Amino acid sequence: MPIMNNVYRQRAAEKPLVTLDDYRAAGGYTALPKALADVEPDDLQYVFMRSGLRGRGGAGFPMGKKASFLPKDSKKAKYVVCNADESEPGTFKDRDIMAFNPFQLLEGITLAGYAIGAERGYIYIRGEYEHQARVLDDAVRQARAAGLLGEGILKSTLNFDITVYRGAGAYICGEETALLESLEGKRGQPRLKPPFPAVAGLYQSPTLINNVETLAALPPIVENGADWYAALGPEKSPGSKVFSISGHVMRPGNYEIVLGETTLRELIFVHAGGLRPGRRVKAVWVGGSSVPVLGEGHLDTPLDYESIQAAGSALGSGGCIVMDDSGCIVRASLRLATFYRHESCGKCSPCREGTTWLEKLLMRMIAGEARMEDLEMMETLFGRISGKTLCPLAEGAVAPIKSALNMFRDDFVRVVENGSPRPEPMMAGA
Amino acid sequence: MTADEIRAYLEPRRHEFADPRSLVMPALKYAQTTRGHLSREDLDAVAEATGFTPSFVESVASFYDRLYTQPVGNRVVSVCITLSCMLRGSDEVWDHLCEKEGIDHHHGGTSADGRITIQEAQCLGYCDKAPCIQVDADETLGPFTPDSAAALVDELRAAPDPEEYWR
DSSP, X not given: OOBOOTTTHHHHHSSOOOSHHHHHHTTOSSHHHHHHHXXXXXXXXXXXXXXXXXXXXTTOOBHHHHHHTSOSXXXXXXXXXXXXXXXXXXXXXXXXXXXXXXXXXXXXXXXXXXXXXXXXXXXXXXXXXXXXXXXXXXXXXHHHHTTSSBSSGGGSSOOBEXXXXXXXXXXXXXXXXXXXXXXXTSOOOOOOSSSOHHHHOGGGSOEEEEEHHHHHTHHHHHHHOHHHHHTSSOSSSOSEEEEEEEESOSSOEEEEEETTSSBHHHIIIIISOOOSTTOOEEEEEBTBSSSOOBOGGGTTOBSSHHHHHHTTXXXXXXXXXXXXXXXXXXXXXXXHHHHHHHHOOSSSHHHHHXXXXXHHHHHHHHTTOOOTHHHHHHHHHHHHHTTOSSSTHHHHHHHHHHHHHHHTHHHHHHHHHHOOOOOOOOOTTO | OOHHHHHHHHGGGGGGOSSXXXXXXXXXXXXXXXXXXXXXXXXXXXXXXXXXXXXXXXXXXXTOTTSXXXXXXXXXXXXXXXXXXXXXXXXXXXXHHHHHHTOOTTTOEEOTTSSEEEEEESOOSOGGGOSOEEETTSOOBOOOOHHHHHHHHHHHHHSOOOXXXXX
């Protein structure tokens, strides 16, 4: 069971709120009636903006600002798209929000739809989350039957419905324009931006795309007010965030914390129960795998967007992967290179070929077949991939590996000289 | 699967999309549920039911990992091998299963009796249960040891096949 405190709090902490009655008993569906009765759509957008809520999918863009980019005078249909393609290595927070608190997400999407004047929302969920998709399907059915979705919601003039759309196994579909392509029934390959989805998104119509965690934060914001949310945590990174923590820790899981109040050390050693006895932190990928790696020297960094950035990494999705000193940084880097090589959609050559080269170079290193020049070749390669692609996937491949080479160069040199045998993993029950 | 069966499945969903192209993926996922993969006939049936060309339909099917254009085993066992699972022993689980089923360690594949396909999966989103395994599109399970993973495969081999293959 996830540990949810603040925004996704008790509502989901005790038991899964998968029936409408349970969600209502936990205080759910109070925000939507309040908004429909008292708040004009434009004012609701302003509430989102004043709350300071930033996108929880990875990029951290202010949610209210994103909503304000949709043209007000467009005659086209508008859409809300919820990005539930959670596939970033180490990230499993949206999974629990959907499985344990599906109605809070539906209520959030409906609030977003009302604010921008949309009549339909889509939840694009990764195909591997079939279980969560069925929970959502069932929640949508219950909400429709209760007049919380459909025509004239709660006897107002709002018409809004939600469709759960399943992906079929492609990391790239978490990139917003690739997601839209996939939702339009095509191969999930990113589009050239601009135009941005706010102007020409799904079916070339104005579209608001937000992550599950972002949209699920809207009901409590509307209920308690923008000021309440903005007062949680530091000024530039307000609110709470769910961190998924995994790897070499004793209690992997989801932990919701107020941003800025908890350090990386506390997340690892207090919430996640620390490491095995006698082990030390070697490397931490704090925001999913697509961010620069941090080391033991960064553990006292507070977890908020600005502090993590100042430490040289990014908060990203909040998928925190911890490796202790039993692990090999070159092997870990290779595993990530393999991930990006496999998930590259193939549209841009620097990404398609570059991730393949990265993987080959790292394979050669751990096999003990590399030459010292290969380290320089890898550095040259970073420059030939970075900034030369349509979407950030390639950047995500370079960031953890380039930073690992910078921070742990001695380890790379040793592996080039001697190779790297497979270390003992931390097995279940260990 | 026939085009009529696919049409019947799509009909109640049609009004949800401004462009019928969005029906191609649900159609492919549904068409896969009878054989467990998409045969040439299945792809043609999806094309007929949705009104798009067979080549377009195949271009979509070939893009996604969980749409299979080649036959696979009765049960598909996806072993997550991404970083969090690697740190918790997924390589040991993978090696053990491949050896047990007589499958190539580098690429995965299907057991000689056609019952079990073992494939590598990229992050399944169950890193708190690492190393984790997903059977078809059932809820992902974990953590596994090499032995408990082998026991899972034995159970799958002994169990009746599902009525529909959602993968």
